Amino acid sequence: MREIPSSVIREAAVRLIYEASYRIGPDIEAAIRAGIGRERSAAARGVLEQIAESYEIARAESVAICQDTGMAVFFFEIGQEVHIIGPFEEAVNDAVREAYRDGYLRKSVVAEPMFERVNTGDNTPAVIHMRLVPGDRIHILFTPKGFGSENMSRIRMFPPAAGVEGMKRFVIETVAEAGPNPCPPVIVGVGVGGTFEQAALTAKRMTARPVGSHNADPRYAALEDELLAAINRLGVGPAGIGGATTALAVNIDYRPTHIAGMPVAVNMCCHCARHAETTL
Amino acid sequence: MNEKRIRLPLTRETARTLRAGETVLLTGSIYTGRDAAHKRLIQLLDEGKPLPIDVKDQVIYYVGPAPASPGHAVGSAGPTTSYRMDSYAPRLIELGLTGMIGKGKRNQAVIDAMKRYGAVYFGAVGGAAALIARRIKKSEVVCYEDLGSEAIHRFEIEDFPAIVLIDSEGGNLYETGPAAYRAEIEDEAQ
Numbered sequence: 001m002r003e004i005p006s007s008v009i010r011e012a013a014v015r016l017i018y019e020a021s022y023r024i025g026p027d028i029e030a031a032i033r034a035g036i037g038r039e040r041s042a043a044a045r046g047v048l049e050q051i052a053e054s055y056e057i058a059r060a061e062s063v064a065i066c067q068d069t070g071m072a073v074f075f076f077e078i079g080q081e082v083h084i085i086g087p088f089e090e091a092v093n094d095a096v097r098e099a100y101r102d103g104y105l106r107k108s109v110v111a112e113p114m115f116e117r118v119n120t121g122d123n124t125p126a127v128i129h130m131r132l133v134p135g136d137r138i139h140i141l142f143t144p145k146g147f148g149s150e151n152m153s154r155i156r157m158f159p160p161a162a163g164v165e166g167m168k169r170f171v172i173e174t175v176a177e178a179g180p181n182p183c184p185p186v187i188v189g190v191g192v193g194g195t196f197e198q199a200a201l202t203a204k205r206m207t208a209r210p211v212g213s214h215n216a217d218p219r220y221a222a223l224e225d226e227l228l229a230a231i232n233r234l235g236v237g238p239a240g241i242g243g244a245t246t247a248l249a250v251n252i253d254y255r256p257t258h259i260a261g262m263p264v265a266v267n268m269c270c271h272c273a274r275h276a277e278t279t280l
Numbered sequence: 281m282n283e284k285r286i287r288l289p290l291t292r293e294t295a296r297t298l299r300a301g302e303t304v305l306l307t308g309s310i311y312t313g314r315d316a317a318h319k320r321l322i323q324l325l326d327e328g329k330p331l332p333i334d335v336k337d338q339v340i341y342y343v344g345p346a347p348a349s350p351g352h353a354v355g356s357a358g359p360t361t362s363y364r365m366d367s368y369a370p371r372l373i374e375l376g377l378t379g380m381i382g383k384g385k386r387n388q389a390v391i392d393a394m395k396r397y398g399a400v401y402f403g404a405v406g407g408a409a410a411l412i413a414r415r416i417k418k419s420e421v422v423c424y425e426d427l428g429s430e431a432i433h434r435f436e437i438e439d440f441p442a443i444v445l446i447d448s449e450g451g452n453l454y455e456t457g458p459a460a461y462r463a464e465i466e467d468e469a470q
Contacts, residue, residue, distance in 0.1 A: 040464065043303060043443065043457075047405050050441065054411035064356040067346040067409045067429075104349040106429050117316075119428060148361045148383075148406060180454055181361050181384035183406030235461035239383065239405050241301075241443060242457025272407045 002079075002136040004280060006086030009138065012278055013074070013095030016142040018103050020276040021069055022062045024055045027211040028187075028248065028273060035185060035238065035245035044243030048185075051238070051271060062103075066272045069105040070144030072096045072126040075205065081136035089128065097122040108147075129201065143208045143275040149182035155200055155265040167192060167264050168227060174266045175231050175247065180240020183270035185248045187211065188231065191265040194255030203267035206251035208275040215252055224250045283441070289337040290378040292398035298444045300451035304402065305439040310339045310381070312433040314360055317424050318368040325371055332423040333432060336376030341404075343381075344429040345413070354419040354435070358409030359383040362401070366390050373399045381442060385454060395450050402442040403453075415440045 032052050039045045058065040074092060078084075100107055100123040109124065110117040133139075154174050158166050171190055178186075189209075191202025214221035227250040237243025248271060257263065286294070288308025298304070311333055313321070321331055342362050346355030362382030369380060370393035378399050383406040394401065404412055418436035425431050446452045 041457075041461075043301070046303065047408075050405045050408040050411055054405075054408040057414065058356070058410040061349075061410070063349060063352070063410050063413070064346045065410060066407050067344060067356040067358050068360070069346060104347045104355050106344060106346040106355070108344075108429075121428075151361065179385055179458075180403075181363065183383065233462070233465065235458035235465070237458060237461060239403060239443075240458070241403070241445075241453050242459070242461040244461070270407055 001083050002081055003083050003085055004138060006084055006088055006091035008280060009084070009088065009140070010091040010095045012140055012280055013092055013142065014099045016140060016276040016278060017072065017095065017099035017105070017144070018062070020142050020144055020274040021064050021103060021105055023059050024065055024272065025210070025275065028271060029055055031211045031248040032185070032271060038244045039238070041243060043241055044238050044245070047238035047241065048245065064105055065274060066146060066270070067106055068108060068146030068148060069100065069123070070146045070274070071109060072123060073143050073145050073204070074126055074128050075141040075143070076128065076130045077133045077139040078130060079135035079137045080132050082138060092126050092128055093124045096124050096126045138280040139277065140280070141208060141275060141277040146270060146272070149186065149268040149270040152178035152182040152268040153203070153266055155196065155263065157196065158262040158264055160260070160262050162262055164223070167262070168223070168230070170264050171227055171250070171266055172230055172234070174268070176234050176236070178268055179236055182268045183272070184236050184240055185238055185245045185271045187269040187271070187273040188227070188247055188250045189267040189269060190250065190252040191267070192252065192254040192262065193257035194263060196263060198255050199263035199265035200267070202253050202255055203265035206253050207267050207269035207273055209251040211249040213251070220252050220254065224252050288339055290339055290400075291337050292378055295378040295400045296398045296448045298400045298447055300444050300447045300453040300456065302444045304442050304444065306339070306402070306442055307438050307440070308436070310341050310435050310437055311422065312343050312345070312435060313340050314342050314344050314430055315364050316427050316430045317432050318365050320424060322368045322371055335372050337378050338376070339379035339381060340372070340377060341381040341435065345419070345433070346409070346429070348419070352413065354413050354416045356409035357413045357416055358406055359404040362386060369393065373397050386446060391446060391450055394446065394448055398448045400444060400448055401446040403445040404440070404442050412440070
């Protein structure tokens with residue numbers, strides 16, 4: 001049994017929030033710069049150049065990459081040999097409170113969604129996903145999510161007969177209909193199979209997979225490439241004004257599912273697909 | 281790039297000269313407003329009460345900025361998605377609003393009001409928030425301070441980079457831009 005005080009988790013979470021909010025991943029920045037070389041119109045190149053310059057400013061000045069610093073989403077993998085000393089959820093929410101206040105990040109959470117919509121003022125509560133895994137370590141992934149792209153996400157419960165073609169059409173349609181709204185170039189996270197909520201969670205997890213990586217299953221990897229090419233033929237382009245770079249990546253994963261179903265969830269993410277991770 | 285420099289306030293006459301696809305640099309004073317502030321403005325109009333701001337010849341930027349860190353006028357301040365303001369915008373355009381800055385599609389009612397009264401929809405680049413913040417030189421809260429980031433602010437902007445997305449004749453870069461790209465790649469495939 002390894003003991004980890006909840007204060008250690010809090011401190012790690014604070015660091016991850018800063019890192020993700022100020023520093024875009026090198027995979028995304030490289031993909032944006034590669035896009036500049038691909039665009040034919042000066043306006044589309046101009047958009048990508050603004051994005052790349054903005055990333056540099058955010059990093060150099062430690063300011064938010066995007067003003068929508070999102071809901072604070074965490075994925076925890078906790079080794080079952082770990083004993084956390086102190087309140088776990090409180091530590092995570094304390095981290096959010098501290099980092100969003102001291103890091104000049106926007107507080108974008110309302111306590112109740114329909115009647116009052118009053119801002120909680122400190123960006124809590126965090127959204128915490130957790131899995132118990134073998135071992136004595138804790139892995140933390142922080143992936144804040146803005147709602148420009150979250151609002152363009154979709155899930156559909158397909159019958160098995162819809163097959164690969166049904167899934168492909170749904171993913172392409174979702175990106176096409178979102179058009180300029182989710183801040184393209186986008187990262188498209190796709191979850192296939194599982195239950196309703198598992199498909200959505202898988203799609204969310206896929207928005208944080210590095211650009212350029214592929215699913216280990218060659219059939220899914222090929223589908224990722226095929227869908228990326230098809231989406232980039234839509235012509236939506238940077239900021240939706242037309243061009244070659246509509247998506248930087250299509251990341252797909254699957255889960256075992258029911259004999260009667262084939263859920264497909266598409267979690268759209270803007271190019272600011274912020275994430276940071278660490279292992280304790 | 282060949283940017284057109286525009287000084288604000290934006291008269292209807294100037295708004296009518298702008299064409300979808302033009303890149304512009306805006307300088308002058310603008311208001312901010314998003315969901316919650318718009319809701320309050322329209323509520324006042326519904327009650328027959330005056331607005332706390334005069335929107336005539338004004339531009340509203342759909343933004344909820346991040347808090348300013350020391351030494352900055354404002355925190356990161358990229359555009360939010362505009363369709364959420366679609367149910368409110370036509371009323372403000374009717375009252376003289378000549379420009380909106382945001383990102384994403386607008387509905388037909390907004391476009392019809394823009395054509396009828398002479399207004400323009402500018403796009404700022406979503407996710408270029410740190411760069412845009414540098415072009416905002418001053419920020420002050422005008423009203424609805426309780427809304428925090430969603431309060432109506434007045435920004436002094438200098439060479440704020442934007443693209444005309446939809447013009448006062450209904451020209452729409454979100455339609456023509458992607459269509460032009462698709463036509464080009466289809467031509468090449470043949």
